[in-house]
Amino acid sequence: MSQFRPSGQGIVVAIDGPSGSGKSSTSRGVAADLGLRYLDTGAQYRALTWWMLEHGVDLDDPEAIAAASLWPRLDSGTDPEAPTMTVDGRRVEREIRGEAVTDAVSRVAGVPTVRTRLIESQREYIRAALAEGPGIVAEGRDIAEVVWPDAQTKIYLTADQAVRAARRGAENGAQDVIRTQADLARRDAEDALTTRPLDAAAGAVVVDGTHLSLADVIGRIVAIAKASA
Numbered sequence: 001m002s003q004f005r006p007s008g009q010g011i012v013v014a015i016d017g018p019s020g021s022g023k024s025s026t027s028r029g030v031a032a033d034l035g036l037r038y039l040d041t042g043a044q045y046r047a048l049t050w051w052m053l054e055h056g057v058d059l060d061d062p063e064a065i066a067a068a069s070l071w072p073r074l075d076s077g078t079d080p081e082a083p084t085m086t087v088d089g090r091r092v093e094r095e096i097r098g099e100a101v102t103d104a105v106s107r108v109a110g111v112p113t114v115r116t117r118l119i120e121s122q123r124e125y126i127r128a129a130l131a132e133g134p135g136i137v138a139e140g141r142d143i144a145e146v147v148w149p150d151a152q153t154k155i156y157l158t159a160d161q162a163v164r165a166a167r168r169g170a171e172n173g174a175q176d177v178i179r180t181q182a183d184l185a186r187r188d189a190e191d192a193l194t195t196r197p198l199d200a201a202a203g204a205v206v207v208d209g210t211h212l213s214l215a216d217v218i219g220r221i222v223a224i225a226k227a228s229a
Helices: 023-034 041-054 062-068 099-109 112-132 143-147 161-172 177-191 214-228
Strands: 011-016 037-040 074-076 085-087 135-140 153-158 205-208
Touching: 011 023, 011 112, 011 143, 011 214, 023 037, 023 135, 023 214, 037 041, 037 112, 041 062, 041 074, 041 085, 041 099, 041 112, 041 135, 062 112, 074 112, 099 112, 099 177, 112 135, 112 143, 135 143, 143 153, 153 214, 161 177, 205 214
Parallel strands: 011 135, 011 153, 037 135, 153 205
Antiparallel strands: 074 085
């Protein structure tokens, strides 16, 4: 781990990008290297979606989603070496990566009440990281533009859609890369209704990982973070 000591009040590294671009693995690696906390904002939306599926909430009814979103207690573990996601005291890291959640999460995430609640929660995690330590790496769709516009380091991580599909398929054990690519295109379109998954925020450095290894991507972002701290 690097002996990284940002100046001032600590550092926020915001890593945005579309589904399958490698944000989670990259963000954990950057956080571990720099000794920062790690926040997976997408896991929060997935966890809330999982809870709603478990409780039979009608996901075609935005009002039902909005009402139900106020009930479960979500807790994100911010250790990059072993991040956790807990819903009402139950660990759900595996459950939230299932196909049912993946298919439904954009409908939940697009409801304004859900976004308001979770964005404020995400800001609280960032505030705590800055108050208690050197900072945090936060990843998602709109960290740099909406959740924490004052982030010192803003990264837009992307890759060709075919590469994103292959990587996502490898993660999930999917055999049909064409279907996975179609699913990613669908997710991009759905996410674009409420965020900008295919656009970099103002001031963000675009990192295209299409032809880079994970270690290369992490190293590049670590260097950018150190230069901006």
